Amino acid sequence: MKNKLWISIIFLWVILSTGLCLAVLNGYDHKIAVENVVFEWKLAGETIHIRLAAKTEGWVGIGFNPSTRMKDANFIIGYVKNGKVKVTDHYGTTERQHEKDTKLSGQMNIADIAGKEENGVTEITFSIPLNSEDPKDRPIWTDKDNTVLLAYGAGRDSFRAKHQFKAVLKVNMSTGEFSTLK
DSSP: OHHHHHHHHHHHHHHHHHHHHHHHHHSSSEEEEEEEEEEEEEEEEEEEEEEEEEEEEEEEEEEEOOTTTTOEEEEEEEEEEETTTEEHHHHEEEOEEEEEGGGTTTTOOOOOEEEEEEEEEEEEEEESSSSOOOOSSOOOSSSOOOOEEEEEESSSOTTTTEEEEEEEEEEEETOOOOEEEE
16 A cells, blocks of 8 residues: 555656656747737757747748848748648848748758647747858847847738738847837
8 A cells, every 4th residue: 555655656746747847848938929929939058949829820920130121130930731830941131022041042940840720820839049150040149139020921821921910029038028119
């Protein structure tokens, strides 16, 4: 009887410990919600793990550190179609346009891609290096503010569909402090 009690206690402790560890590993340290978009992230060494979600059945996207408007920004854009996740790495070629990094002699520097679309909400998760040293990716700083562009497109799973919503934020990735610029 005593052995069964100890085995039960140890079993319960292992389950709870594993659950807590998984929650920490899968959790994000910071969260910003702007209208219908949620941006969450966790810094891990030289990598940033990101979760984007928006009330849309189209695409969701994020851009980092443009020089002006969209120009020179590192964009990650994704959607879910028929249960399959498609995520791509783009570069802001002008103030109003962007193209795939790979078409511009850059690299796709995205890992850990996942996503889902449920109840009218599209969600993508991924990891990118803070500084890939790819000429078509801007560094993401941990020691100063970053300009972050959030956007989503409406109802169409296409990277060519124009955004329905956009926001420009100033974000400190280490503290999570932010302000809305536009």
